[in-house]
Amino acid sequence: QQQVRQSPQSLTVWEGETAILNCSYEDSTFDYFPWYHQFPGESPALLIAIRPVSNKKEDGRFTIFFNKREKKFSLHIADSQPGDSATYFCAASNSGGSNYKLTFGKGTLLTVTP
Template structure:
């Protein structure tokens, strides 16, 4: 049973469009949600993160929308660029419980067509 679920294995958008990557979770104790970006041959790198006390976090072209009641969140990438083509992992952590582990989704492979 996946605790963090990314509904799309892959997503293709055109350059300039907004890419929307969805994520849902099961455990109400999760309160920290980072998104990681991974290019082939590289390790995952933190892109942006949100805590459950917020419903939105913005950093440049990247925005997380968070719905605690529905237990889902989405990553919006505005004005997508071919260089954004990568795999994006949604993750969660029950930080307030003292657990150290990040629970990862299975990732969404984003392709931005020029």
């Protein structure tokens, strides 16, 4: 049973467009939802994260939209740049005290074409 589902598997957008990456989750106890990005040959790094107290979180060109009722959240990358080309992973965790762990989606390979 996959707890965090991510789509699309791959996405190509033109430079300047908005890229939209989607995730959904099953476990209603999840209360922390980060997005990580990973460039080829590198390790994943935190990009932006949200908690369910908010339905939107912005950081520059990156925005998370969160829908608690539908158990969905998405990452919008505005004014996409070729340097944004990477694999993006959504993830989820719950505040399980000492047993925090992130469950990752399968990733979206984003290609931004100049």
